[in-house]
Amino acid sequence: MVGLRVMTGPLDPIELLLPGPAPASRALLEKAFGAPIRYGADQFELRLPPGTLDRPLRFASASTLAIFVAAAERELAKRKGRRAVDRVRAAILSIGLEPRPTAQEVAGSLETTVRTLQRSLADESLTFSAVLGDTIHEAAVGMIREQGLPVADVYRRLGFSSRNAFRRAIRRWTGKTPEEL
DSSP, X not given: OHHHHHHHSOOOOSEEXXXXXXXXXXXXXXXXXXXXXXXXXXXXXXXXXTTGGGSOOTTOOHHHHHHHHHHHHHHHHHHTTOOHHHHHHHHHHHHOSSSOOOHHHHHHHTTSOHHHHHHHHXXXXXXXXXXXXXXXXXXXXXXXXXXXXXXXXXXXXXXXXXXXXXXXXXXXXXXXXXXXX
């Protein structure tokens, strides 16, 4: 907020929406912020008067523009055309499957919050645990079928507690034993 004021001058916000419950110091915060604060929102939102973002930047320069354009292009490239499930699977695999990555670890690697991660997956009718399970399943089948790894290596690499637990999981996923794959 301070950074935005430095760049554009006074903001005169209309309203601030914040996730979570209202604190006991709500009135004090509203006075300091200079606008009403509404709590319990789905996401952070700062409402400004029309035209506020059309103001010229006070410290604009070609080098500053180049930095921000490059950052925006990198972010768009990461997001463009990729479904949430694809981003989550890629993050899970980059973190590794042993030990099992948590939703918090995956959200952190995607530079988002757990809640946003869950909401993005829910938009695709998925859950984090379902995507994690599918990713483990695909990795297991790929290691056995395509890489030809021994079952003992695969179940250890994927963090299964025992060979029998791995066999049950493979049978549940494929209807076959690991040896039948």
